[in-house]
Amino acid sequence: MKLYAPETREIDCSQTRKNVAKWFDVEYSKYQRLASLPLLPNSVLSLAPARSTAHANTAEDRTVSRANAKQVLEFVNAIxxxxxxxxQKIIRSRHIQKLLSWQVEEIVNLSRPQLYVQDCKACAQFAxxxxMTAGTNxxxxxETSDNER
Structure with a gap:
């Protein structure tokens, strides 16, 4: 097993929070939609263009994609x-459930400025x-100047 040295640069919490929010909005939501699709028999539905490869939309491919999406969601929940x-409460309520700030403030009993700071920290840890585990960025x-290195 190869261990990588921990990152020593200072994290940009604000940008990391934006990156995490975008990841949940775009990527996580794709996995949620895919994982919740019902299993369909192969002959029932094919939205693939007629000229596509023969196995592009088979029932097996759809089943594997759905199972992979479920594994990704389980992995993210484990993280x-x-x-x-x-x-945990901040990530789940704010980034997964998409609750409004005031709702999250009530759940975690924080003021808006405190919530922002804690959200940044939670996002930094999650990111x-x-x-480290999934190879995301x-x-x-x-940025550090040459004098700081």
């Missing part, structure tokens, strides 16, 4: 479970773990 309780880092 969220490694966070402290408050961070770093996703980057969610964590953003502050």
């Amino acid at each position: 969220i479970d490694t966070l402290d309780e408050r961070s 770093q773990t996703m980057d 969610l964590a953003a880092y502050k």
Whole structure:
């Protein structure tokens, strides 16, 4: 097993939070939709163009894609479970359930400025773990000058 040195640069929490929010909006939501699709017999539905390859939309391909999406969702939930309780609540309520800020504030009992700080921290932890385990590039880092190195 190869271990990689931990990142030593200072994390840009604001940009990382934006990256994580976008990832949940775009990627996570795709996996949610795909995982929730019902299984259909092969002869019932094919939206693939007539000229596509013969196996492009087979029932087996759809089943494998659906199973993969479910595994991704389970993996992401496992990563969220490694966070402290408050961070879990923030990620789930704000980024997965898409609750409004005031609703999240009530759930975690924080003021809006406190919620922003805690959301940034939760997103940073989530992003770093996703980057290390899944190869994403969610964590953003502050630029360092040559004098700081």
